[in-house]
Amino acid sequence: MVSHEGVASPLLAAARRLVGAMPLAVEAFDVPWDADADTVLPGASAALRKVDGGDGVLLLVDLYGATPARVAERLSRLGTPCHRISGLSLPMLLRALNYPEQGLDELARTAAAGARNGVVIDDA
Template identity: 45%
Template sequence: MSVGVLLVTHNRLGEELLRTARTILGGHPLATGTLGVPQDSDPSAALQRGLTLLGQLDDGDGALILTDAFGSTPSNVAVRLGQQAGAPVISGVNLPMLLRVLNYPQLPLEELRAKALSGGRDGILLVEPSPLLRQDHGG
């Protein structure tokens, strides 16, 4: 058994993140699902779809909910899902976070949650051209 992962995002962002992660990793070993929440969606209907998805993803080891922008409708749905299902919710999902989660399928929920947080934080970097690169490109 392993932890399930549900991405609750604006529109199709979760699907695209998951598709990209699958391409990079050549697949993934965790049960994953996405819940796209369009701007004009009914939050109650989205919550019901999310509860159904969580039921399919949680095989007994729990589920981790990743969402995009805190305070938005998808995030509010994710928080309600987390409360009702007893699942942790992490806001600010990005590709490094998702890749980190999918690379540690054997971890229990608590440790996977920590990996998600570190992957998200560690994946954000300020990249400035080095003087050597500027010289090579006529800069």
Template identity: 45%
Template sequence: MTIGLLLITHGETGAHLLATARTMLGVCPLETEALGVSFDCDPDRVLEEAERLAARLGNAEDGLLVLTDMYGSTPANIACRIQMRYRARVVAGLNLPMLVRVLNYPTLSLDELAEKAVSGGRDGVVVCRLPEGAP
């Protein structure tokens, strides 16, 4: 499998998450790029850059997984437009547990990897409670 991974996020969120995940894991087993979207950007220009990255990362056979930070936002809308032209899956709600989960399963198919992303992101959101009887 040679699935590519593209993070499309507000500002440098994706780049920072990717750097943290690489430090934690010591390796990045998928070819990965992070594309930051500024608040004053021209979405059409960012789409051009996203398409350039998608063409480089996405394998016609295995595909491209695109992770974005917030559904309905400019980065997510750009990600969804990528999905129209490339064999890609888009998952919104990017967080560090999601990214680490994806990088831990680099041999899965595109659909399986998208599901792992969702489960990793969901499982990483918890309410931290003190043990019963703690002050």
């Protein structure tokens, strides 16, 4: 996960609490609010290498077009197969964690569906 400070790390903590043992390797890379994408790229790359098991990496990003998204876009050009999804949410993360057997393409679709289906208008 690549996000602004205070987004990815708490979501990962919540997921660990709900899921327990993580079925997939997950790292939270929090980008400082005033950071430059070039400055944080080495740290983000190190986080990517930690979770890369050889089958590619799903990059969950908080806000499309913002600095974390630009960092994720640069990560995707470093040679590791990646899919990027913006709109990071707990439902998105949990959905991805519930389908560890899926390949990268299918897991990206599943995670995006989890985010969409996690938005519910509750008129009760």
